[in-house]
Amino acid sequence: MSDELDEIQAIFFEECAEGLATAEQGLSAMAAGDVSAEVIAGVFRAVHSIKGGAGAFGHAALTAFSHAFENVLDEVRAGRIAPVPAVTAVMLTAFDMLSDHVEAAKGVAPTPIDTVALSALEQVLATGGTAVPQAPAPTTTAAVEEVDEFGFTPVAAVIDDLDPFGFEPVGIILEDLDIVAADASAEASGWTVRFAPSRSALANGSEPLLVVREVEHLGGSVAEVDCSALPPLRELDPEDSYMVWTLSAPGSLLEADIAECFDFVSPDSVIEITRAEPPATAKSQPVVMPLVEAFEATSPELQLDPAPAAATMPVVPKLDAPRSAAEPAAQTIRVELTKLDILLNLVGELVIRNSILTDRLTPREQQRVELPELARLTREIQDNVMSLRAQPIKQAFSRVPRMLRDLSVETGKQVVLETVGDMTEVDKGVIEKIGDPLTHMIRNAVDHGIESPEDRVAAGKPREGTIRLSAAQKGARILVRVSDDGGGIDRPRVRAKAVEKGIIAAEAVLSNEEIDQLICAPGFSTAATISNISGRGVGMDVVRSNVEALGGRVEISSVPGEGTTFTMILPLTLAILDGMVVRLAGQRYVLPLAAVVESVKPEPRQVQLMSPTREVIELRGDYLPVRRLGDLFGFVGSSRAPEDSLIIIVESEAGHVGLMVDTIEDRREVVIKSLDQNLHPIRGLGGATILGDGSIALILDVEALVGTAATAPQHALKGLAA
């Protein structure tokens, strides 16, 4: 658990770094005179999210300081405090202090003393920015030098310089003000929480209702539900979340308590926790005014006027240079996925153009225009762009251990998790979508697969069951497996249940594989009692439909008494594939090179009929099954004699298989264009690609064609093989 928390915390600090960078940029822009609403709002959002995260992780000092900072920013944003240079200067100082607080929260620096910066913020807030503790020009210059030397904030210098200028009384009285402000916020009217779950909240397993209930447990209530985003019924996707809740919570709660309810909602949800604006600003105004007057009277040169403010300007550029260079912070930026997609598509086009050029130019011409060099560059760009979207599948696996612990408690079954290949990189879109199926598969494995400890001991197995979670890339596919060492699928019971539920006819003759597939049938559930984990007959059905929606498929293998393995075979969408272009009946197809073992030009009688529909090839003493691609696809008129064809030996989970094609045309890299973007996934095809001449070649999914499809053709290419 602590590891997970650390990981999430690390993400928070990464976000802090991003937030600080945004705030810094915005504040610098403000200091330079750009006080547009977007810039201010950007700074506000950045500080606001730091506060939110800090609250969630219990960094009290950081929360408190960012809260004070945010209050000022909120006023500036609302136009109640003018972002005059002096105010901006205070905010820049506060920003530095905020950075120090973040460092302190990370544990790499002591908690900074923020009283002066806090006071300055409070004062800006209290006076509406009309009076700010302004360090005179010479001091500021000194501070700048210090900054350059230590890369640190001018705060300390300002503290030292306060006394000579008689700032002390102001500070003391500001402390009083602090109390006033604190009182005001303690009595403040309640919290208002705006909660807009991400569209995919339900699919990600963060049911918004649970969160709302949690807030209600704290004494909150739903003030308003905004359903305006609900689309008309025909466009409504029942698995999407459309509503926005406005919740109110008692003012006596800590913000952190409220924020805690939202800890586990997906990160793209919008959560805004605000306190109904306390009328404190107005109340405290009269208290402050005389003080300000006194302050102005004692040190007129400190009064807000453009000149000293201009003198503080040189402070600004330092924010960019030494500080950021000195810190080896995580160098990441967030980029909208759509931008990456556009980039990826453009690179795909570039690759295709490249192969068009290769097609059209003679080798000599290619050399002359340095095409090989262009091709190399293109490939490098392509590799790099591809890697941008790829993420280790670990992200999807990370929630499994926690889930297993909970399941163990609920079921009384003891389970050990083994994870293999969690660094396998998969397209981000795929990772996001496999979470749900994975959850169902794990639940299913614990609930139905693993036996109770007593039964296991009786069967001579260790008390603890093992669930093995593995990921591997195989050609253009990603294989995600969940295996358990449980009792295996109880086929007679599954069959009986399917008959009982009317899924199959009582006299139906089914192979073992077909019986196994039944557990993915809609409305099928064999759990004797309906537990709250699984057994409602939705689990495996959901797994199958989700995986199929991704253009993948689910395979099940089970050995009675030894366990069950579910395999999700998923596409590496939009990937580049090293392929062999083959020709068959006038069409071109691409075979993933990873699956190709060798190609054989058969001698007469090397290919023989084993049965009326099965052919084998004799290869160095072994007999391998041969499949005619034309037959697999149900194309008629592709019955060339084997001697006039080529046999490509491909590797599949079912072993080596020969695929009979007409000729091999080329070997090249192709860009995979998914078919399901505008159509639906087709079994046996991994996608399509556009060749150099603009024509389309279909990419073969060898596994689906000759792997399990070969042993169980009835649910593979139904209707065409017949």
Added chain:
Amino acid sequence: MSSTNTSGERKIVTFSLGKQVFGTDMSALIEIREWEEPTPLPSVAPYIKGVTNLRGTVIPVMGLAERIGWPASEIHSRSCILVVNIGGNQCGLLVDEVADIVLIKEEDIQPAPDMEMAENVICGLVQITARVTDGSQGEAGTMVSLLDLNALSLTRPTDVAA
């Protein structure tokens, strides 16, 4: 973007399948291209003619006549592919001939009588006055069946066995 303007008029593109005239909203039309044999696909419904390359995107081409239960269109010199946008997905429709772009009034659209059809792909009927090239006003009363493109969506596999 919408082809419906304030006065309740809509622009539709009309085309023929056999002797019957169909129409679809202009706003859904992406382009009209000459017929070109698409790359055939295995294991798909017979009305899916295959896939073709639309500027780098692989789009399916559907035999519209077969899709709505008529004999397959014969390919001739005026056969063309209407590339349309169906709920964000692109799809090519093989039609016999593209006729015209006409302006119709929303109020002139009659709901399609509920007839014996496997699924309702016709969302309305409208009478248009065919434009004749010699300048004279053509005889009134060509019935146009307005297609409900959403009913033609291909992104869910339809039951091939049925």
